[in-house]
Amino acid sequence: MEVMVYGNGESRNKFDKLRFMGNYTTWGCNAIYRDLNVDNLVSVDYAMQQEIYESGYVRDNVCYFTDWSVIPNADDMLLKTMKMDFEPHMIHETLQIDRTDCVIQGKDPKTAERNIAEALDFNPDLDYNDLKLKAEKDTGLYITWVGKDKVKNVEYPREWCAGTTAIHLACQQGATKVYMLGFDLSSYDSPLNNIYKGSNNYLPEYAKGFNPVNWNLQLGAIFGEFKDVEFIWVNPVHTSLDGVRAKFKNVNFLTYEQLYDSIR
Structure with missing residues (x-):
């Protein structure tokens, strides 16, 4: 092939x-x-996965996403608990509409901070602003409500x-x-x-x-x-x-x- x-x-x-x-x-x-x-x-990338999903592309085209684990019948208590560690502006949730299943993914901003510090310790000549820009990309909580699709983990x-x-x-x-x-x-x-x-x-x-x-x-x-x-x-x-x-x-x-x- x-x-x-x-x-x-x-x-x-x-x-x-x-x-x-x-x-x-x-x-x-x-x-x-x-x-x-x-x-x-x-x-x-979680943000890109969410964009692709919400575009409707996944309904007719095979997609492979990392960390894609569907939670069936996600309840409000679970979602509330997951959101507790994130500021409101860092929560990226799609419209639920009539969907009951979702995928929850996240990138902790504290992890990004540690990664920046470790990178600078290893190589202090790195551009701090550029490093911060890359390390903090897509930080936050991503909740994607899902339905019928062709996504594979x-x-x-x-x-x-x-x-x-x-x-x-x-x-x-x-x-x-x-x-x-x-x-x-x-x-x-x-x-x-x-x-x-x-x-x-x-x-x-x-x-x-x-x-x-x-x-x-x-x-x-x-x-x-x-x-x-x-x-x-x-x-x-x-x-x-x-x-x-x-x-x-x-x-x-x-x-x-x-x-x-x-x-x-």
Whole structure:
């Protein structure tokens, strides 16, 4: 099974997404649903999951969300208890309407504070304001009332980014060749590289990029675990990829022009 996994790096703007729809099983991440229906949509951020759910996309399209555990017949006492530790402005609850089941998720602001302190202790040269912006993103309590949908909980991997989670899930489901588009990685010394930056539930355009160490570790784990899968990394733009070429023989690289020629 050949699949295309869309990351949201800005190089993906070069790709005519509709050109090959229907020929491959497609996987996408987060806000790609705003522009394109993919066969499988992955989101690991609570605010983004809530946005996707409330858009109605989940009714007709398969989605994979992390920490997605439905509470049947949620009662008022439970909700009141969950809300006690959060200021009103930090509680993000969708309209219940006639729904009785919900998903409750949360990101404690105190945890964000600890993460900031630990990061600065480890690397005092980090930009405090940028670090705070990223650490505090999506803090709060998220209560999403749910009905009939096609959402599946991600059992594994956990605490990965959406893009690498999507690749791993595609491999779990039997992919033999994986085209990776828009996986640009990032650099802390460069501006944030994301098609949707500055939009709802994303970091602002002025945010710095991310250190790619976690992405590299996650991708390396995938390439090593699924040795029989051929990975085609399209238009990679990050300098750290030299090590990938040397270490993993199941990873090849193409430009978008070469991709067009190879799959016509």
